[in-house]
Amino acid sequence: MSTDTHSFRTRIAVRSDDLDINGHVRGPAYLTYADHARWECLWAAGVEPARLAEQDIGPVNLETTIRYHRELLAGGEVEVLSTFRWGSGKTSQVVQELRSPDGTLVAEVESVSGLLDLTRRRLVPDPGRYWRALASRPELLGLS
Known part of the structure; x- marks a missing residue:
């Protein structure tokens, strides 16, 4: 992924309970991040x-793919x-790109999502329209 002006950055502490027996971050922790x-x-x-x-x-998430590139350690x-x-x-x-403290790409996570109408139990058309209306800063979501 090439980072652009619409990329939002979040820093998350790697906790000891995110690790597996090999001492690196376990798969489900990447999804949590x-x-x-x-x-x-x-x-x-x-x-x-x-x-x-x-x-x-x-x-709702409809599909999520993780591509691992490098180990992420404690x-x-x-x-x-x-x-x-x-x-x-x-x-x-x-x-999403996940990067270690030195900037190394450790994983990529791609998700396909939608907005579910909770009464009809169907995806709403044009979810960006809803997010734009709900957001006070829609540009952070790549919406103008």
Whole structure:
């Protein structure tokens, strides 16, 4: 992923319970880091979960892919760069780079997401329109 002006940066401490028996970060922790970073970006953009609930919609992940590049070891932090990509359909994509403290790319996480109408149990069309309306800083989500 090439980082651009729409990438949001989040630093997360690597905790001892994120490690596996080999001393490196275990797979599920990468997903936790990615989820945490997405929510940090949404909060920074001014999106409040209560406002989603008021509209009877909620975010859903439909697919997530992790590509591991290097070991991430104990100590320090991991930096997550999150970039939202929008299309014309019912889904969007979040591409995230996870980097070690020295800047080395350790993993990439790509997610396909949508907004679920919680009454109809169907994805809403044009989810970017909803996020843009909910966000006070939609540019952090790659929306102008």
